[in-house]
Amino acid sequence: MNDTINDLHSKIENLKNEISFKNGLISILSHDSRSMFGNFLWLTAALEQETITKEDFFKMLPQVKSDAQKNLQTVQDSTAWLKTQYGDFKIKPEKIAVIGLFQHLEEKYAGGLKEKNLSFRFQGDTSAFIETDRILIEFVLDKILNNAVKYSMPGQDIYLNVITEEAQVILSVTDSGTGMDEKFLANIYTYDNPVFQGTAGETGVGLSLKIVKNFISLMQGSIEIISSADKGTTVSLFLPKMNE
Known part of the structure; x- marks a missing residue:
């Protein structure tokens, strides 16, 4: 009886951890995407409206590139994890x-x-x-x-x-x-x-x-x-x- 209860508690804890992981993953993806695309749209709009100079625009591009690289890495890592959760993935x-x-x-x-x-x-x-x-x-x-x-x-x-x-x-x-x-x-x-x-x-x-x-x-x-x-x-x- 105790073994059954312990096993049930273990499964519940694993499920909680899994849900927490998925929620955190979604939060990271949504936050990073909004941040990166928001900054990029603001930057291009500012250039179009001439509220910043071309010189300042190009000075900010390295940061935009860094944000894009970070976001791409997040997407790639998330994709790797998703492949283990859906479809016919099996440990080989x-x-x-x-x-x-x-x-x-x-x-x-x-x-x-x-x-x-x-x-x-x-x-x-x-x-x-x-x-x-x-x-x-x-x-x-x-x-x-x-x-x-x-x-x-x-x-x-x-x-x-x-x-x-x-x-x-x-x-x-x-x-x-x-x-x-x-x-x-x-x-x-x-x-x-x-x-x-x-x-x-x-x-x-x-x-x-x-x-x-x-x-x-x-x-x-x-x-x-x-x-x-x-x-x-x-x-x-x-x-x-x-x-x-």
Whole structure:
């Protein structure tokens, strides 16, 4: 009887979290879209009515571009999540070499790493394998590394550390960047946390980590974030070990 009640409470809590996530997602999309298009319409109208000069117009274009890029990223992340919620999407586990995931990320982020003079290094078990959905794990690691690059200072190192245990594989992305205070860390998965600016002026709405947590749950894993202001952040993924 108690097990049935506990199971029911668990399902209710999961449903509440799912509804909260969806409501937050809709709120972000609507707010960002209104803000971006509103600013763009105001700017073009001001130019047409000659209430601003062409010089001022062009000075404001970089901000419009930044807002558009942020909005596009939100839409892309939201689309990735929606694909897991509707239609015939199913987890497709496959044997994946972790070193291969590292090499994929290293190649994808070569330009961004070079631009900031950052090094991306592998530590730990080079022979580790995981059995999970490639699309989901690549999305998750991409978003985590993206944040590590965004909040790292030029010349710093970022590590992908891999530990193989009896029942799980732990993948950790560690940076020595700006990090965050404990009060912000406590709200990292809610819609109350502030938007942080990267060390090169990059911005985001904090949506990616919320989707990352959802995807990790789909992969039957868990996530842990340890961070300190001005000392950096470690994001660890705990994934079931591949069946032999």
